[in-house]
Amino acid sequence: MDTPIKIALVRCDKISETCPAADCFDSFNNKWGGFERYQGQSIIMVGSMTCGGCPGRRVSWLLKELMEKKGLQVVHFSTCVGGFDGKYNHQRCIHMKNMAGYAHDLGLEVVGME
Numbered sequence: 001m002d003t004p005i006k007i008a009l010v011r012c013d014k015i016s017e018t019c020p021a022a023d024c025f026d027s028f029n030n031k032w033g034g035f036e037r038y039q040g041q042s043i044i045m046v047g048s049m050t051c052g053g054c055p056g057r058r059v060s061w062l063l064k065e066l067m068e069k070k071g072l073q074v075v076h077f078s079t080c081v082g083g084f085d086g087k088y089n090h091q092r093c094i095h096m097k098n099m100a101g102y103a104h105d106l107g108l109e110v111v112g113m114e
């Protein structure tokens with residue numbers, strides 16, 4: 001069996017007040033949407049967080065923590081942050097580029113900027 005890819009999910013703090021992330025977890029569990037790319041591969045969710053509120057104030061240190069403690073490899077920004085067109089059509093968060101930058105600086109792969 002292949003070694004699972006270690007993933008974390010980052011969601012919009014404001015939108016999390018009205019969204020329990022059901023479709024985020026369904027897409028992870030069943031590999032659709034942003035997780036479709038992992039068809040045929042093993043994946044595990046090592047952490048899930050909101051950004052902590054504008055301007056994404058806790059993303060940097062929480063991702064660092066997950067890297068150090070859980071070997072996090074890939075961070076997925078949810079549609080409520082990244083603003084994908086498709087099933088959902090949120091506007092991209094204006095702080096997304098900075099948050100993705102933190103993740104890149106840590107050496108993480110980032111999904112959700114497409």
Ligand code: SF4
Nearest residue numbers: 012013051054056093
């Ligand atoms: S920084 Fe972006 S993702 Fe986070 S609460 Fe503000 S609008 Fe939402």
